[in-house]
Amino acid sequence: MSASFEEKSVWIQVVSLVVALGGYLVAAFWMARAGVTELAAYMPLFVGAVVVQVILLIVGHTAAAIVQKPEDADERDRIIAWRAEARSSWILAIGALAAVSMLAMNVETVWVAHVLIVALFVSTLIGYVLQMIDYRRGF
Amino acid sequence: MAKAKNPVSNRIRKLRFEHDEMTQADLAARIGVSRQTLNAIEGGKYSPSLEVAFRIARVFHKPLEEVFAFDGGA
Numbered sequence: 045m046s047a048s049f050e051e052k053s054v055w056i057q058v059v060s061l062v063v064a065l066g067g068y069l070v071a072a073f074w075m076a077r078a079g080v081t082e083l084a085a086y087m088p089l090f091v092g093a094v095v096v097q098v099i100l101l102i103v104g105h106t107a108a109a110i111v112q113k114p115e116d117a118d119e120r121d122r123i124i125a126w127r128a129e130a131r132s133s134w135i136l137a138i139g140a141l142a143a144v145s146m147l148a149m150n151v152e153t154v155w156v157a158h159v160l161i162v163a164l165f166v167s168t169l170i171g172y173v174l175q176m177i178d179y180r181r182g183f
Numbered sequence: 184m185a186k187a188k189n190p191v192s193n194r195i196r197k198l199r200f201e202h203d204e205m206t207q208a209d210l211a212a213r214i215g216v217s218r219q220t221l222n223a224i225e226g227g228k229y230s231p232s233l234e235v236a237f238r239i240a241r242v243f244h245k246p247l248e249e250v251f252a253f254d255g256g257a
Contacts, residue, residue: 048219118216120229182189182228 056104139163190255
């Protein structure tokens with residue numbers, strides 16, 4: 045498979061997102077099931093997930109840059125990114141709307157935070173998958 | 184749903200071979216896109232912007248319509 049640096053970057057971002065934020069969501073799910081409802085209890089886990097994600101992004105992009113000379117995004121890369129964002133950002137918007145509605149209904153803030161993070165995760169992941177499809181299939 | 188056929192065709196591959204078997208990497212560097220993007224253009228998986236299309240035609244010293252053709256309807 046011959047992939048441009050930008051396409052490889054998308055793959056690296058998917059892996060880091062799934063491992064770090066996906067890992068956070070799985071752990072948070074079990075914490076919620078165990079009855080943890082204090083938002084502060086999730087903070088160390090979330091900060092840890094963000095740190096892991098940043099490390100994975102740095103390591104992944106460094107490795108990719110060693111294998112292949114990095115290139116700036118060209119017009120196709122930019123269009124693919126725009127197309128993916130246009131088709132996936134509605135998920136985050138719905139999540140934000142749901143979070144605001146939950147606040148209006150006095151739902152505990154921990155659940156509002158969960159909804160926002162799930163929406164961010166799903167929206168971002170679908171955006172990356174759409175980019176992968178456009179890179180491979182064309183448009 | 185099947186992907187619609189790209190109505191824009193091109194003769195880039197033929198023109199590259201007529202120009203001392205220019206590689207995709209060489210042509211891509213001259214027009215400012217990645218080799219993978221040029222490959223997508225050549226294979227009909229991506230229709231380039233007008234600017235990139237003109238750059239490609241200029242490299243081959245050809246008018247645009249000798250490099251690209253529109254096979255769609257009106």
